[in-house]
Amino acid sequence: MAYIKNLSRYKDKEVTLKGWVYNFRSSKNLYFLELRDGTGICQCVVSRSDVPDKVWEAADSLQQESSLEVTGTVVEDERSTGGYELQISDIQIIQIAEDYPITPKEHGVEFLMENRHLWLRSRRQWAAMRVRNEIIYAIHTFFQERGFIQMDAPIFTGNAAEGTTTLFETDYFDDKAYLTQSGQLYGEAMAMAQGLIYTFGPTFRAEKSKTRRHLTEFWMIEPEMAFYDLDMNMDLAEELIKFIVKRVLDRSAGELEILERDTTRLKKTVTEPFPRISYTEAVETLKSNETASMLDKMLEDRKKEHVDLGREKEEIEKERGSAKKWRKAQIDQRIKEIAARMNQVEEDLRNIPGWKESALNFEWGNDFGGSDETILMMKYEIPLIVHRYPAEVKAFYMKRDPEDEKLALAVDVLAPEGYGEIIGGSQREDDLQTMRKRIEEHGLPEDVFDWYLDLRKYGSVPHSGFGLGLERTVAWLCGLSHVRETIPFPRMLGRLRP
RNA sequence: UCCUCGGUAGCUCAGUGGCAGAGCAAACGGCUGUUAACCGUUGGGUCGUAGGUUCGAAUCCUACCCGGGGAGCCA
Numbered sequence: 077m078a079y080i081k082n083l084s085r086y087k088d089k090e091v092t093l094k095g096w097v098y099n100f101r102s103s104k105n106l107y108f109l110e111l112r113d114g115t116g117i118c119q120c121v122v123s124r125s126d127v128p129d130k131v132w133e134a135a136d137s138l139q140q141e142s143s144l145e146v147t148g149t150v151v152e153d154e155r156s157t158g159g160y161e162l163q164i165s166d167i168q169i170i171q172i173a174e175d176y177p178i179t180p181k182e183h184g185v186e187f188l189m190e191n192r193h194l195w196l197r198s199r200r201q202w203a204a205m206r207v208r209n210e211i212i213y214a215i216h217t218f219f220q221e222r223g224f225i226q227m228d229a230p231i232f233t234g235n236a237a238e239g240t241t242t243l244f245e246t247d248y249f250d251d252k253a254y255l256t257q258s259g260q261l262y263g264e265a266m267a268m269a270q271g272l273i274y275t276f277g278p279t280f281r282a283e284k285s286k287t288r289r290h291l292t293e294f295w296m297i298e299p300e301m302a303f304y305d306l307d308m309n310m311d312l313a314e315e316l317i318k319f320i321v322k323r324v325l326d327r328s329a330g331e332l333e334i335l336e337r338d339t340t341r342l343k344k345t346v347t348e349p350f351p352r353i354s355y356t357e358a359v360e361t362l363k364s365n366e367t368a369s370m371l372d373k374m375l376e377d378r379k380k381e382h383v384d385l386g387r388e389k390e391e392i393e394k395e396r397g398s399a400k401k402w403r404k405a406q407i408d409q410r411i412k413e414i415a416a417r418m419n420q421v422e423e424d425l426r427n428i429p430g431w432k433e434s435a436l437n438f439e440w441g442n443d444f445g446g447s448d449e450t451i452l453m454m455k456y457e458i459p460l461i462v463h464r465y466p467a468e469v470k471a472f473y474m475k476r477d478p479e480d481e482k483l484a485l486a487v488d489v490l491a492p493e494g495y496g497e498i499i500g501g502s503q504r505e506d507d508l509q510t511m512r513k514r515i516e517e518h519g520l521p522e523d524v525f526d527w528y529l530d531l532r533k534y535g536s537v538p539h540s541g542f543g544l545g546l547e548r549t550v551a552w553l554c555g556l557s558h559v560r561e562t563i564p565f566p567r568m569l570g571r572l573r574p
Numbered sequence: 575u576c577c578u579c580g581g582u583a584g585c586u587c588a589g590u591g592g593c594a595g596a597g598c599a600a601a602c603g604g605c606u607g608u609u610a611a612c613c614g615u616u617g618g619g620u621c622g623u624a625g626g627u628u629c630g631a632a633u634c635c636u637a638c639c640c641g642g643g644g645a646g647c648c649a
Contacts, residue, residue, distance in 0.1 A: 101608050108608050180610050545649030
């Protein structure tokens with residue numbers, strides 16, 4: 077069967093394509109059909125004089141997203157978007173679609189989310205899902221090539237890994253079960269059996285977060301490695317990210333183009349070593365005069381931009397009254413863009429003073445807030461590795477730094493361009509008595525962790541691991557502003573359908 | 575939970591106290607190379623819901639519902 081992706085192979089030959097109508101344009105004797113077949117989009121041309129009346133009438137009856145089979149000759153034509161188009165000789169209609177809700181014009185977020193099952197057919201969504209697939213494939217390839225064993229951690233659990241976070245509770249016969257928010261503890265058990273393992277599965281967080289970075293159901297990859305210390309852990313995390321980014325750049329170039337992703341920083345991510353700074357150094361950076369003046373400058377820039385945008389809007393609004401119809405449409409479009417950008421700028425103007433205050437008054441020992449991460453990342457074009465956090469803000473299972481008991485051997489990887497934390501990990505505590513103490517300090521019930529403590533009784537070894545958030549990685553590589561477009565059917569606060 | 579912005583035709587929006595509007599989509603007509611095609615005609619409304627103020631409410635007030643962005647928390 078012929079697919080649009082391979083159309084160049086059939087130059088000057090006759091092929092039959094099966095697919096759906098993406099869009100169409102017609103005049104008296106010419107009909108242009110954009111056909112979508114899952115592998116790509118191809119322009120098909122029907123010339124009235126070249127086909128029987130029946131074929132012309134079939135073309136004329138098509139609606140957006142109707143399904144059909146077309147037969148025709150592949151010709152090279154630079155007027156066509158893909159460089160190739162199909163001169164149609166026959167059309168077999170499979171089904172004429174009813175009025176399709178998603179027109180080729182713009183739509184709002186709510187409407188598109190209500191129609192997510194159809195939105196997936198749109199070009200940008202199609203491209204994002206293909207990049208997601210490439211990332212998943214790259215992750216499996218990376219670990220499999222290095223001898224890691226993929227393991228499936230349970231999704232129902234009887235206990236919380238980290239007591240504070242919110243869990244989804246379900247009935248489990250006469251008992252309670254929770255949906256997992258990390259497979260890590262099970263991963264540690266498996267690592268003691270297999271050496272090198274990784275999980276790849278869904279995780280659930282009942283946090284009431286309504287932001288562009290949050291889902292209630294998302295996919296996480298959690299490698300766990302016996303005999304790895306923190307440095308080896310960081311090396312692996314960096315290698316993994318470089319591998320994923322390189323694969324996507326190599327194999328999904330077309331999709332990135334559809335997504336209009338600027339790849340210069342992604343290319344640097346592949347070739348340049350990631351900066352590694354300690355939490356303490358990061359705090360110093362936040363509190364520095366340099367950061368303060370950077371934010372001042374940013375505030376000034378935003379103020380100036382706001383004035384400029386306001387001026388432009390006034391000018392084109394004046395012009396609008398006497399403009400021709402097409403120019404009016406252009407002006408309306410630009411006014412919308414200006415309004416959207418002004419909203420963003422106004423939000424920045426409201427936020428920056430708070431960011432500055434929070435950065436300058438940051439106290440060693442706290443965890444970074446969203447704005448602190450944003451400020452840190454402004455200095456870098458590629459991912460940043462931050463290590464050795466205050467133990468108090470981190471989980472009970474993290475090993476303390478032998479050189480400073482206040483520090484946990486934890487590591488976070490922050491993606492550039494505002495995409496935030498994509499990796500969190502640590503070297504794990506491997507001493508039985510210390511682990512017992514930590515569980516007690518965190519106020520956790522020891523009996524729940526019986527089996528976990530066994531791992532420290534029977535051949536305990538130094539080991540490390542981390543978790544990679546799939547959707548944030550997809551968002552970063554695709555340049556998408558919201559994780560809801562990185563997963564086929566996002567589950568979020570207030571969104572359970574479709 | 576809190577802050578903030580919004581809800582008007584199938585869709586995207588304008589209308590801020592006085593006759594319910596535009597573009598797109600739909601239907602019909604026109605156009606020989608379009609590519610978010612273009613041009614013309616027609617049909618299309620519970621102005622989120624409930625209450626209040628007013629001679630008069632899409633517009634002002636109150637409560638609630640739904641959605642966007644953000645904080646907290648996190649990947």
